[in-house]
Amino acid sequence: MDSNNTILSIENLKVYFYNDYGQELKAVDDISFQVYRGETIALVGESGCGKSVTSLALLRLIDSNGKIVDGKIHFNNSNLLSLSEKQMQSIRGKDISMIFQEPSSALNPVYTIGDQIIEAIILHQKVSRYEARKRAVEMFKLVGIPDPEKRLNEYPHELSGGMKQRGMIAMALSCHPQLLIADEPTTSLDVTIQAQILELMISLQKQFNMAVILITHDLGIVANMAKRIVVMYAGKVVEEGNCHDIFKNPCHPYTIGLLRSIPRLDIEQEKLDSIPGMVPDPSQFPEGCRFRNRCFFENEQCLIQPNKSNVSLNHFVYCHHWKKINERSIQECKVYE
């Protein structure tokens, strides 16, 4: 893929948080990846591995106790980190939109859902309130909200979870963004609604030709939606590649662990595997490879931070042992038993 096709390029992004004792928490440490126009890329990893921080950093919405220490975020060839706050405000919601995990808490309870989507439309498009309302109705129809005229006048608490998430999606897409960040968009919904929302997102993505960064820990969703996957662990990218490559030929022990912890229909399993241990506290990340204290392959090599290795075209891994791992297929690789 050539660079003209790149809509977003993150280079060596570092986001650190500081607590009251001056401790430095490296929530996102030196990550790089690209997003191409119109594609869906999935950011995958356990809770607390820096996925959401990365997405908030894209919008420059890191809390006051955090800081983007270093790196570049190129969006349409302009570095977002060098823009003024005012320029940034005109990008948020217009060129880059975000869908949040909990639709019920991401909607302001004191305004009707219509007020909120109309606010978003007026904010970025110079249209009258009447015109904005017409567009809001169109957006509601587009995301499959029945009886949109009536629903516009309802408060968030009067809508079901799935309806609220549809409303959030309508709001996020109301200005036709080029990039949509979906932070676990279906986590709080039940399974049947999840499927509907995902289908809706896929069809809207095609319609608007926008790039989507899908943040999730649900690999089932990823397989459905994403073209490429970026696996994150403890603030670092550990593996990056096309969906097919990652699922068929995972090269990082963490990716293998993630894949093995989803139930599968085609393999007889008595007990589902899990990755032993937890993501370490950000103040106590180990030296070198951050996954090493949970890793089956750990040896003295791992005390040094592994470099990026190229498995195949567009498939990268950060592990000293990837060749060894690569030789076994995922089914045979009994690393976590």
Next chain:
Amino acid sequence: MKPENLRLIKKLFFNTSAIIGFVLLGAFIVIAIFAPFIAPPKEGRDPYMMPIVTWSSSPQPPTPEHPFGVAGKRDIFYGVIWGTRTAFRVGIIVTVVSTLIGLFIGSMAGYYGKLFDEILMRITDIFMAIPFLVAALVLAAILGSGLNKVMIAMIIFGWMYPARLIRGNILQAKEEQYVMAAKALGVKNYMVIVRHILPNTIFPVLIQASMRMGSLVITAAALSFLGVGAPQGYSDWGALLNYSRNWMLGGQGEALRYWYTTVYPGTAMVLFVLSWNLVGDALRDVFDPRLRV
């Protein structure tokens, strides 16, 4: 008007306690407005000063001429009627000014946080630590007594409550995801405060203010009763009760002999406080959409 707002207002007026509250408050407002007609003052005299109607120092029971009786040589009826105006003036001025001060300090502390918050909240704590009545008495000793001085004292020692309330609410609202969502939509910073944080925080303050309106009048009356409030003869419910202080236990073997000296001004005060409390409750039901079902 949106149909649901209409529905809310309808709902409000089918709520018995809300109706009682608004009717009582309306009655007080009418009395305050029409005081010169209900109890006409003598020409050329300060209408807020209760006229002296008798030279006998002991209270006199209600007669058609003085329907609430006479205490301290003055007509209780006149005092209760004109005292309504005093009550509104004290209540509204003190509540509005102290709420505005509190809103300002509280929202600064809550929004900017950190050291700023720390300093402002410690100052608030210091003010809260001083017992109000003692502080007001000391302040009256410094400033001199009088209704305006009492109002100043009540403002100086009254802004902390709205300040703390708004600060806590803002701290809470700041962390809400809809604030982040609004920012992610590109809403400007001050619009985030005005449109998304304040509407979620202001209602408790308004409701608290409307409820405090009533209790402030009691406080003012207490200070008048203690003698640092309204001057001798001023139409004020507390001052009226001050007159009846000597007669509260009755006299000549009859405990309830001078009941009218306390019952009429006392009833006015109780109803006044009640009306504000009921109105406060009703306002909460109407204005806070989070309570809409």
